[in-house]
Amino acid sequence: MNRTAMNSSPTRNQSEQAFVLIIILWISVGLVGAALFFGHSMMLEYRASINTLAGYQAEKIIEGALQYSFHILKNNEESGQMPDPADFASNWAVVDGGCFWLLGRNPSNTSNNDPYFGFIDESSKLNLNTATQEMLESLPNMTEELAAAIIDWRDEDSDETENGAESSAYQRQTVKYECKNAPFESIDELNLLKGASWNILYGEDANRNGLLDPNENDGDRSLPSDDQDGELDRGIIEFVTVFSREPNLNSESSERININENSADSSQTDAGASQGPPASSGPSAGQQGIAQELVDLLTEKFSEERAQEIQQALPTQGEFSSLLEFYIRSGMTAKEFAEIDDEISTSDDEYLEGLININTAPEEVLACIPGIGSENAAAVVQYRSSHSNSLDSIAWLAEVLEEEQAIQAGPFITVKSYQYTADIMAVGHQGKGFRRMQFVIDVSEDDPVVRYRRDLSRFGWALGREVRMDLHDLKESQEL
Numbered sequence: 245m246n247r248t249a250m251n252s253s254p255t256r257n258q259s260e261q262a263f264v265l266i267i268i269l270w271i272s273v274g275l276v277g278a279a280l281f282f283g284h285s286m287m288l289e290y291r292a293s294i295n296t297l298a299g300y301q302a303e304k305i306i307e308g309a310l311q312y313s314f315h316i317l318k319n320n321e322e323s324g325q326m327p328d329p330a331d332f333a334s335n336w337a338v339v340d341g342g343c344f345w346l347l348g349r350n351p352s353n354t355s356n357n358d359p360y361f362g363f364i365d366e367s368s369k370l371n372l373n374t375a376t377q378e379m380l381e382s383l384p385n386m387t388e389e390l391a392a393a394i395i396d397w398r399d400e401d402s403d404e405t406e407n408g409a410e411s412s413a414y415q416r417q418t419v420k421y422e423c424k425n426a427p428f429e430s431i432d433e434l435n436l437l438k439g440a441s442w443n444i445l446y447g448e449d450a451n452r453n454g455l456l457d458p459n460e461n462d463g464d465r466s467l468p469s470d471d472q473d474g475e476l477d478r479g480i481i482e483f484v485t486v487f488s489r490e491p492n493l494n495s496e497s498s499e500r501i502n503i504n505e506n507s508a509d510s511s512q513t514d515a516g517a518s519q520g521p522p523a524s525s526g527p528s529a530g531q532q533g534i535a536q537e538l539v540d541l542l543t544e545k546f547s548e549e550r551a552q553e554i555q556q557a558l559p560t561q562g563e564f565s566s567l568l569e570f571y572i573r574s575g576m577t578a579k580e581f582a583e584i585d586d587e588i589s590t591s592d593d594e595y596l597e598g599l600i601n602i603n604t605a606p607e608e609v610l611a612c613i614p615g616i617g618s619e620n621a622a623a624v625v626q627y628r629s630s631h632s633n634s635l636d637s638i639a640w641l642a643e644v645l646e647e648e649q650a651i652q653a654g655p656f657i658t659v660k661s662y663q664y665t666a667d668i669m670a671v672g673h674q675g676k677g678f679r680r681m682q683f684v685i686d687v688s689e690d691d692p693v694v695r696y697r698r699d700l701s702r703f704g705w706a707l708g709r710e711v712r713m714d715l716h717d718l719k720e721s722q723e724l
């Protein structure tokens with residue numbers, strides 16, 4: 245047996261050695277596998293931490309961009325004027341290893357799908373707290389039901405408007421709540437209203453950038469569902485605000501002359517005047533000519549003779565429904581009117597709420613203004629584009645519309661803006677860590693104030709393909 249065993253030992257040794265080799269090979273493969281596995285997870289960890297770091301960086305850049313926005317708005321050459329993007333914004337700004345963009349909306353062409361950079365004027369939108377039901381109904385994508393629900397949400401009473409909704413309607417829902425019966429504080433409240441749907445509010449613009457993204461033009465292949473017609477069908481959220489208001493003061497922050505206060509009113513004390521009916525309550529009986537202050541202003545700006553001519557042209561009865569009506573009735577030239585419009589008002593209110601800036605409003609919003617309507621909105625935009633140097637007062641609207649139409653539009657319009665949305669997007673180093681925040685900045689008081697902020701980072705990249713390519717180039721050139 246032993247001999248047999250001795251004889252067979254070389255073979256046995258060989259097979260033992262082969263066995264050991266196989267074990268070693270397996271162990272080696274295992275070790276390499278483990279090393280690869282750990283290496284891979286380390287790499288993932290590393291990438292994740294780079295992204296996290298870039299994200300923090302982007303957040304800091306956004307805070308900086310907000311301060312930059314304050315600076316531009318505070319040092320705006322003429323208060324109440326929309327800052328011209330040509331004066332401050334290139335399509336992006338590279339800062340400290342990252343960069344940011346201010347995504348705006350092109351006021352003369354909302355259907356253009358190239359990103360437009362700058363601020364978004366809140367006065368270019370319809371104010372949910374002041375717009376009439378008819379104006380709301382004129383918005384694209386709006387339904388009668390939602391327009392009525394908006395009126396009921398903000399009005400103090402609990403009487404249901406036709407097709408509207410008060411507390412009783414909201415109490416019948418699975419999740420019950422009361423109707424607000426007070427002004428909107430944010431456009432997000434629209435989500436709570438009866439008749440509001442994702443489609444009415446946001447349309448095809450799922451990432452709320454005002455641009456047509458690939459998933460917004462591919463039908464049902466990816467969310468949102470869209471009609472694949474190559475055009476972005478916008479929701480009403482693009483066209484509404486709750487923030488627009490302008491201080492009823494002149495550029496020196498002094499009180500304006502109320503042109504509806506006649507000579508008899510002017511001699512009364514402020515207390516006496518404020519007990520009277522509001523200026524908009526309709527024609528006052530027995531008004532005796534225009535206020536002495538106004539005559540003095542006209543004399544000072546023009547001449548005694550011209551002041552008299554204007555005075556004679558003006559009606560002696562009734563109130564002016566707006567400055568535009570005053571302008572039309574006065575027979576002044578647009579140039580003359582632009583010299584005094586900052587000094588006069590038709591109201592004593594501290595703020596003029598919800599006026600729409602006809603210099604910045606898109607066609608869709610202009611179409612909601614009585615007297616303009618969908619039949620004149622395109623002509624208004626056309627005139628505005630071809631007369632960009634003569635838009636310094638509301639007078640230009642009278643050039644486009646019939647007299648009666650202009651008088652109808654007068655109470656709803658302005659050429660001033662004091663609230664702006666800064667839709668700020670940023671990336672950190674290597675173009676990573678995309679973040680997006682929207683701020684509404686109000687400059688109607690001494691210092692700019694943020695009225696609203698919303699994090700839209702979850703919607704992801706929102707600047708289209710070309711900017712992404714530019715970003716890639718910038719990364720390649722190691723500027724990021």
Ligand SMILES: [Ca+2]
Nearest residue numbers: 396399400401
């Ligand atoms: Ca109500």
Ligand SMILES: [Ca+2]
Nearest residue numbers: 449453455457
């Ligand atoms: Ca979009």
Ligand SMILES: [Ca+2]
Nearest residue numbers: 459463466468
């Ligand atoms: Ca789609």
Ligand SMILES: [Ca+2]
Nearest residue numbers: 471473475477
């Ligand atoms: Ca479409």
